[in-house]
Amino acid sequence: MSSADTFPRLLSEHANVRPNAPALREKYLGIWQSWSWADTNREVRQMACGLAALGFKRGDNLAIIGDNRPQLYMAFAAAQCLGGVAVPMYQDAVSAEMTHVLEDAAIRFAIVEDQEQVDKLLEVREGFVSVAHVIYSDPRGLRNYNAPGLQSLEALRALGEGFDNGNPGFFDAEVAKGQSTDVSVMLYTSGTTGKPKGVCQTHEAFITSAKGGVAFDNLSAADNVLSYLPMAWVGDHLFSYAQWLVAGFTVNCPESAETVMIDLREIGPTYYFAPPRVFESLLTNVMIRMEDASKIKRSLFDRFMAVAKRCGADILDGREVSLGDRIQYAIGNVLIYGPLKNTLGMSRIRVAYTAGAAIGPDLFRFYRSIGINLKQLYGQTETCAYVTLQPDRQIKFDSVGKAAPSVELKLAENGEVLVRGPMVLKEYYKRPDATAESIDREGYFHTGDAGVFDSDGHLKIIDRAKDVGRLANGAMFAPNYIENKLKFWSHIKEAVCFGHDKDSVMAFINIDLTAVGNWAERRNIVYSGYIDLAGKDEVYSLIKDCIEKVNAELAAEGELSHSQISRFLILHKELDPDDDELTRTRKVRRGFIAEKYAPLLDALFTGKSMQHIETQVKFEDGRSGSISADLKIVDAKRLPAISKAAA
Amino acid sequence: MNEQEHGRKIGDVILKVENISLRFGGVKALTDISFDVREHEIRAIIGPNGAGKSSMLNVLNGVYTPQEGVITYRGQQRKDMNTHEAAESGIARTFQNIALFSGMTVLDNIMTGRNLKIRSSFVEQAFWFGRARREEIENRAKVEEIIDFLQLQSVRKTPVARLPYGIKKRVELARALAAEPSMLLLDEPMAGMNVEEKQDMCRFVIDTNDQFGTTIVLIEHDMGVVMDISDRVVVLDYGKKIGDGTPNEVRNDPEVIKAYLGAH
Numbered sequence: 081m082s083s084a085d086t087f088p089r090l091l092s093e094h095a096n097v098r099p100n101a102p103a104l105r106e107k108y109l110g111i112w113q114s115w116s117w118a119d120t121n122r123e124v125r126q127m128a129c130g131l132a133a134l135g136f137k138r139g140d141n142l143a144i145i146g147d148n149r150p151q152l153y154m155a156f157a158a159a160q161c162l163g164g165v166a167v168p169m170y171q172d173a174v175s176a177e178m179t180h181v182l183e184d185a186a187i188r189f190a191i192v193e194d195q196e197q198v199d200k201l202l203e204v205r206e207g208f209v210s211v212a213h214v215i216y217s218d219p220r221g222l223r224n225y226n227a228p229g230l231q232s233l234e235a236l237r238a239l240g241e242g243f244d245n246g247n248p249g250f251f252d253a254e255v256a257k258g259q260s261t262d263v264s265v266m267l268y269t270s271g272t273t274g275k276p277k278g279v280c281q282t283h284e285a286f287i288t289s290a291k292g293g294v295a296f297d298n299l300s301a302a303d304n305v306l307s308y309l310p311m312a313w314v315g316d317h318l319f320s321y322a323q324w325l326v327a328g329f330t331v332n333c334p335e336s337a338e339t340v341m342i343d344l345r346e347i348g349p350t351y352y353f354a355p356p357r358v359f360e361s362l363l364t365n366v367m368i369r370m371e372d373a374s375k376i377k378r379s380l381f382d383r384f385m386a387v388a389k390r391c392g393a394d395i396l397d398g399r400e401v402s403l404g405d406r407i408q409y410a411i412g413n414v415l416i417y418g419p420l421k422n423t424l425g426m427s428r429i430r431v432a433y434t435a436g437a438a439i440g441p442d443l444f445r446f447y448r449s450i451g452i453n454l455k456q457l458y459g460q461t462e463t464c465a466y467v468t469l470q471p472d473r474q475i476k477f478d479s480v481g482k483a484a485p486s487v488e489l490k491l492a493e494n495g496e497v498l499v500r501g502p503m504v505l506k507e508y509y510k511r512p513d514a515t516a517e518s519i520d521r522e523g524y525f526h527t528g529d530a531g532v533f534d535s536d537g538h539l540k541i542i543d544r545a546k547d548v549g550r551l552a553n554g555a556m557f558a559p560n561y562i563e564n565k566l567k568f569w570s571h572i573k574e575a576v577c578f579g580h581d582k583d584s585v586m587a588f589i590n591i592d593l594t595a596v597g598n599w600a601e602r603r604n605i606v607y608s609g610y611i612d613l614a615g616k617d618e619v620y621s622l623i624k625d626c627i628e629k630v631n632a633e634l635a636a637e638g639e640l641s642h643s644q645i646s647r648f649l650i651l652h653k654e655l656d657p658d659d660d661e662l663t664r665t666r667k668v669r670r671g672f673i674a675e676k677y678a679p680l681l682d683a684l685f686t687g688k689s690m691q692h693i694e695t696q697v698k699f700e701d702g703r704s705g706s707i708s709a710d711l712k713i714v715d716a717k718r719l720p721a722i723s724k725a726a727a
Numbered sequence: 728m729n730e731q732e733h734g735r736k737i738g739d740v741i742l743k744v745e746n747i748s749l750r751f752g753g754v755k756a757l758t759d760i761s762f763d764v765r766e767h768e769i770r771a772i773i774g775p776n777g778a779g780k781s782s783m784l785n786v787l788n789g790v791y792t793p794q795e796g797v798i799t800y801r802g803q804q805r806k807d808m809n810t811h812e813a814a815e816s817g818i819a820r821t822f823q824n825i826a827l828f829s830g831m832t833v834l835d836n837i838m839t840g841r842n843l844k845i846r847s848s849f850v851e852q853a854f855w856f857g858r859a860r861r862e863e864i865e866n867r868a869k870v871e872e873i874i875d876f877l878q879l880q881s882v883r884k885t886p887v888a889r890l891p892y893g894i895k896k897r898v899e900l901a902r903a904l905a906a907e908p909s910m911l912l913l914d915e916p917m918a919g920m921n922v923e924e925k926q927d928m929c930r931f932v933i934d935t936n937d938q939f940g941t942t943i944v945l946i947e948h949d950m951g952v953v954m955d956i957s958d959r960v961v962v963l964d965y966g967k968k969i970g971d972g973t974p975n976e977v978r979n980d981p982e983v984i985k986a987y988l989g990a991h
Contacts, residue, residue, distance in 0.1 A: 110871045
């Protein structure tokens with residue numbers, strides 16, 4: 081592997097070693113357009129020189145906002161060439177949310193995708209002056225804008241070319257000045273608690289982490305990935321930027337957020353990363369379409385999925401499987417698994433990862449059983465995404481694997497996972513207090529997650545350490561753990577459980593409109609929309625069923641058997657990041673929800689059977705309105721705890 | 728919305744309608760209607776149900792021939808004209824009831840809008856060589872630009888029958904745009920849409936006008952939409968013109984309020 085120790089040096093090395101190999105692709109006007117490594121290097125150079133001409137200096141922060149676009153990935157490198165720091169931001173954040181990051185990082189320069197982002201920045205600028213230069217890559221709709229400091233990427237590159245010609249040697253000297261210990265990127269935490277904090281990561285941290293992963297899974301320049309997850313998320317930065325520049329593979333950008341599934345099929349990536357919800361919605365789509373399929377197809381599907389369930393994962397893991405099963409699996413592969421993988425765009429996948437939330441065992445087994453090498457990893461923004469990885473052939477659905485290369489891992493007394501190694505963050509931006517709080521004197525980063533090691537040394541994550549509470553009777557209460565169990569049912573999209581310091585556990589449920597809608601259609605239940613469907617008695621009894629099954633599982637889990645859900649309600653609106661109920665990475669903000677829906681929570685705990693609620697909602701265009709509903713509250717059956725001995 | 732925001736210059740009168748009357752037997756659909764349309768403007772025709780809006784649009788693109796009156800389009804006076812001639816002179820339209828080929832994909836439907844641009848012969852097309860091949864590539868490129876413009880990428884290869892209503896309307900607009908019209912007639916482009924679809928459609932109408940400079944004549948039932956996006960509005964009631972002017976003027980016209988706005 082290369083010895084280059086900063087991202088700009090890695091880029092110029094690729095441009096020398098494989099100038100004509102595709103570095104980036106993007107589908108535009110229906111056709112996949114490619115940028116070779118040489119093209120990429122040249123455009124980055126122009127962009128960097130253009131920024132320099134505008135006064136961008138070593139140590140400056142560059143905001144990058146938009147969907148995954150080749151130009152925006154190049155913008156990371158352009159900032160880093162000048163010793164600057166790339167600050168990717170969530171592209172679907174509303175302007176008010178952006179203000180915090182823009183102010184915190186003192187952003188003067190921003191490279192953004194399109195009119196939508198320009199509008200937001202210009203709006204923010206009215207109250208706050210420091211975003212002096214806004215550069216956009218897609219000029220549509222911007223022809224008549226004449227705000228000061230606003231220009232197109234094309235103009236910037238032209239400016240850069242002129243600057244480069246006038247100052248030969250400037251660019252190379254800047255790249256040579258870069259140190260591996262310089263901060264390369266600042267990723268903001270999702271802000272599950274409090275204001276987002278800027279996590280400063282060095283070139284060294286991400287390069288070490290990326291090299292670890294590349295060696296672990298034998299990634300090479302021949303691999304292809306599809307980049308469709310937010311660029312501001314650490315996972316995308318690792319997979320589509322750090323590993324891209326370390327391994328030299330090809331990053332493909334989808335045509336638009338809506339075409340990802342189509343683009344996935346066309347590209348057929350060899351290396352794939354997605355949070356569990358993506359795998360889940362793919363499977364839900366497959367199942368819905370299978371239910372509409374003809375009888376013959378359905379029976380073939382059922383027949384061979386049963387075979388896959390029996391032996392598919394074992395075949396993938398190289399365990400012993402009888403000859404009969406192997407033959408059946410081979411036939412199934414021709415008739416069902418192969419075509420299915422092709423439809424999903426997963427025919428060529430060698431390694432797929434999922435992380436960010438717990439994945440349901442059935443879901444996980446489904447993909448492995450049809451021969452997709454899906455694995456789990458665990459990590460966070462502060463550790464460059466990797467802490468643990470599942471090694472090939474040592475896959476367990478309930479653990480997240482073993483410590484990744486160069487990661488030191490241990491558990492604190494209260495079960496909190498502690499991490500040490502080069503991938504741990506340098507600091508939180510301008511927050512020495514927070515830095516001191518999360519990195520201890522021995523250099524261990526406190527993840528805030530509670531975990532246990534199993535007998536094989538695999539790490540198992542239970543919950544956020546601070547979320548683990550106690551019921552009034554002193555029994556352990558791990559809300560996330562229960563919520564995940566609930567969410568494994570395809571009919572439940574989100575769940576929020578409450579019970580700390582209480583006698584019993586209560587739950588808010590969000591139904592999955594696609595799955596429950598389809599279920600209702602097949603039963604001729606008429607509904608007009610989410611609110612209507614959520615209030616149906618049939619839906620309540622469907623959800624009650626799911627909850628009682630979860631209770632049955634919990635009953636067998638020792639101390640957690642006290643956490644069985646006694647009462648629940650189905651919320652009248654879907655929890656939404658725009659309403660601050662979820663983080664941008666779709667984690668529930670339990671405290672905020674408890675406050676916002678206090679009357680509902682009271683009604684649950686006081687035994688009412690009905691509660692009226694009125695809620696403010698924010699629409700995507702920034703307007704707000706309110707919806708109100710009368711919600712039913714239903715009791716669920718609890719089972720007596722089953723002792724370990726009896727089980 | 729003023730001219731500056733549209734970023735375009737409203738030009739001279741390009742379409743002039745004078746004293747048009749249209750009768751179906753004894754039914755008077757339109758009586759003595761006169762108005763004009765200027766280059767690059769968004770001109771709305773509004774009115775209650777049965778006011779004669781769609782009839783007016785059908786007169787403009789030659790579906791109906793009025794019994795009386797004269798239409799002058801780009802200096803050319805005409806009394807009757809067929810739809811084919813209207814299309815060739817750069818007028819395209821969409822329909823109130825979606826009129827797409829429902830078994831064909833979005834892409835193919837939009838390609839049909841390029842029909843008038845095709846010069847190659849039937850034989851060339853059947854064997855796909857020479858001019859036919861070059862033309863198809865050019866036309867496809869143009870259609871892809873429209874798909875990009877109207878954000879239809881995700882349904883490019885989907886048969887129209889499988890699409891929701893709001894998207895079908897957008898495909899209709901796409902097909903009309905594929906003809907690269909200088910004037911676009913839209914028959915209730917937002918009818919039956921939900922709020923979000925309406926907002927999208929408004930954006931697309933404004934963008935079309937802004938980006939391609941297309942003159943747009945639209946019929947609309949939804950008052951809010953009309954007032955927001957039009958430069959000038961004609962108001963019809965029972966086949967007669969009762970108001971004409973900027974949205975503000977029309978909004979304050981007592982007769983219009985009586986006939987239309989008052990009812991809402």
